[in-house]
Amino acid sequence: MTKNEIAAVLEEISTLLELKGENPFKIRAYTNAARSIEAWGGSLSDLKNEEALSKIPGIGKSIADKIKELAATGSLKYLEELRAEFPAAILELFSIPGLGAKKIKALYEELQISSIGQLLKACETGRVAKLPGFGETTQAKICRAIEERARHSGYFQFGQIANEAETLKSDLAGRPDALQAHVAGSYRRRKEIVHDVDLVVATRKPEAITKFFAGHPLVESIIAQGPTKSSVRLRSGIQCDLRVVTVAEYPFALAYFTGNKEHNIGLRSRALQCGWTLNEYRLAPSPPDPKAKKKRGTKKIPKVRDEAELYRALDLDFIPPELRENRSEFEAAEKHSLPKLIEKEDLRGTFHCHTTASDGHNTLEEMSQAAQTLGLEYLGIADHSRSSIQAHGIDEAALRAQIATIRKLNKKLDGFRLFAGIECDILRDGSLDFPDEVLSQLDYVVASVHSVFNLSEADMTRRVIRAMENPFVTMLAHPTGRLLLKREPYEIDISAILDVAARTGTWIELNAAPKRLDLDWRWWPRAKERGVKCVINPDAHRVERLQDLWFGVGIARKGWLTKTDVMNCLPLGKIEAALRAKRTR
């Protein structure tokens, strides 16, 4: 049972309690616990440990017991009992926008509807519209939502919607009536998966901005539209919300809609301690609470013109959006110990790229040229090794030829350097796809798993560790093999992998391809603690995809990394020494 599966169970309990009409705060306690587990950086084995469990915020005795039962047995009696009270398919009704617990309960109790199929039928025969609290409009909306649902899942990789988000932002910012415009929400926090795009615009003419937004060519349909808030569906299928505020309200709205929710609660409670209330529009004096035994503070409310001043007002250093996940950023901001996060400009080169020699779409020369255009000082070429048949892996002869070409090209290059590497398959038993004699000819080796994903956690961990113990292995690529929204990570003990990385000096890749973003940002603070070095690689199979490095930097920032944590921030002169040093450790 993985961390995310446990979170999913807590989420399901919360939904079932909602259907039962339980105490809303109890329901929220389960949702909070689920989110808390998801966001938590620890490993699964810690979940069996009572002390570690009780340190996770939002988890008390009752939920801790349930998690222990889940971790130990893989099932939970309490959940089974709850499930028995409703038909299994009823939960899928929650995926229809506009349907919540109350409406689903009514549909179930009045019309015995417990699946999307039954719901569609009932809408088509007009029975839904006759229920109290429903109507013709609601019925038609449900029909449309069911059709919409068939077209997309509602979840998107960050990279899939980045273009739309940036286009809308710059088009809105370009309006003469827009005084400020920004993308907020999970996109701004650089979450790997987003399910909507939030935009905030400051203006004196809300109607003009709203009208422009609703008529934008990227907008496919309008979901809701009011004086300050509009929701639309974009062509990609993602929902996009626009909030229109005044200039004075803008910093509050931007912070509020950037979130995340737990971070906002943290900000609000800090405001309360000062005797203020914080919402998406302003800081205001807290209304007197007749029940309060003692008076709260009544500090004078300072002027707030931007987000930094908002954080300052709450006695905090500015917290970069990527860190706003309620994972100890408040403590660090209070103690002035937030790290100076890595910036895009800090990257000097990168190591994991493919060419037409294996399954890439551009030649060595084209990739080299593109890297120089991006302003990089070096580029490592790591084509697939011979066992990766599906990726046209190269054999020893082709590899030797590529090494020779790279050495020759380097003689012509000035102020830029190509490194000869390989993305070497880690075979089933943890041995590598080429013998050491071949690997020793290269400048570096990227080791990765591309086959036999279904080993047990112990076997997979042993396999990867064996590869990492080879001194010629410079870095471990995409350590969990996940493909976001497509393929689950294979079972592997990342905590153990990080220990071995620390011991052997093996760099761990942050694969910047938006479908991977692996190793996950939640692990990086732990990696850093143990002195493990990161390398941000685009895994580019064509020149355009070198730009994925940008996504990698976002995730590295989210993992609290600075430029000293990331090997490819080293300039050319130092990276060569670092590559050599890795082999002679």
Added chain:
DNA sequence: GCCGTTTTCGGCCCGACTGTTTTCAGTCG
């Protein structure tokens, strides 16, 4: 069900929008 520099009991974020109502409940973020 969780939590505590005000607390072991009594709080727990709250505003926007929609649709069905005729002053508000439900949903969403």
